[in-house]
Amino acid sequence: MAASPSALPLAVMLGVAVVDTATGPDVNLLPVYATGPAIAAARGTLRNVLLMGGVAVALCVAFAAKADRLGALRMYVALAAVAYVTLATVYAAQARLWTERRLVDVQEVANTLEDLLFAPLPPTIVPVRLAASYISASRATRSGGDLYEAVPSFHGVRLAVADVQGKGLETVRCAAVVLNAFREAAPDVVDLADVSHPIESAMDRRTDGERSVTGLLAQVSPDGHLIVFNHGHPAPLLLTSDGRIELVEPAVPVPPFGLTALAGPGHQQDSFTQVTLHAGDRLPFYTDGLSEAQPQCGTVLPSE
Structure with a gap:
């Protein structure tokens, strides 16, 4: 007291x-x-x-x-x-x-x-069970340059995890722009790869153009078919129900959002990964805040 x-x-x-x-x-x-x-x-x-x-x-x-x-x-x-x-x-x-x-x-x-930027995820969007944790590096605010979202669509559950380059208010603003563009496009766009276009367009129109955004776009269909588009982001881990661990990596890396024009036309055809998920499989998405985290003793934790 x-x-x-x-x-x-x-x-x-x-x-x-x-x-x-x-x-x-x-x-x-x-x-x-x-x-x-x-x-x-x-x-x-x-x-x-x-x-x-x-x-x-x-x-x-x-x-x-x-x-x-x-x-x-x-x-x-x-x-x-x-x-x-x-x-x-x-x-x-x-x-x-x-x-x-x-x-x-x-x-x-x-x-x-x-609260508007990071609304709590529902515990389940069939057929996926969801959980999220976000800890800001700043003591003054709960949000930084990282973002995440999951929305239902006619093609399955669509997810986004991204990390905006830099720090400060403009970084938070850029994160909000990317998040809102995903929320608008993901439920209705037919092809998951095309969800990146509204994100790129929103960044061009509504940010200072000085930041890139690494990110993942993922889709889990009702039959467990997983598609992941990776834009320069740390690859998610697949923890299978039988104890195997593997990285879900694309065959060809693609630049982050804001820089995808450097990859040229048709880059999305080779920038995705397809996996079939089974009951009990877990798929953690994360940002470099986790992969580069250090314990109190100062030893760098492994990123895989």
Whole structure:
């Protein structure tokens, strides 16, 4: 349970009072009580800061009377110092509270956008059971340049996993463009290979053109037939029900989205892999955030 915002300022002023008592009337630490409202400004509300200022004034008067200095110039100087610090910290607390409210509003907007960008996958889209995990490398946001999606279509379940080059807001924007283009095209486009065309077109129209996107487009038909188009992305692993592990790699590598024009016409004919899945087979898709991850000891994990 979090401590009260008043706890630390009161404890500090109590400590000053103990020292003031121990040192006697010759020292008199009256101005030091201003530390109470100053500390309160870091976490407390305006009311809390003013309350701590009132406590500091009361302690100043009490210890001035104890030292037989009630009405002395030293007491008035101390009270003026406490009042000045209290007013200054009220201003600082007001600025802090305004900034905190603005950050909360911005974070709520960011969370809403991230929820739209990364809607939870359904547990099942027949005949595929789905599960997803996303951990952002940034502490300030849940999303980065990686993306994933699964949608039903007349031809089976269609999936996309991709990783946008770079970092920052423009990278997140590019990820949103790719994701939305896939969501629009995947349910209706007849040939899975043609889903890449709307993605390329959206990147040309709606991004700065400075980023490429490695990605996988996959389709699992109702009879378990798997097709994977790989655009420069780490190949998925096929974990079969009988314990075998193999990479699902294309015969010919294809450049990432945004660079596929370099491959020339007809490149998609050799850039896909076909596999037949059986009950119990698992097919993990991932980005280089997993294949290049390092444990705490600093040893690089194998990518396969």
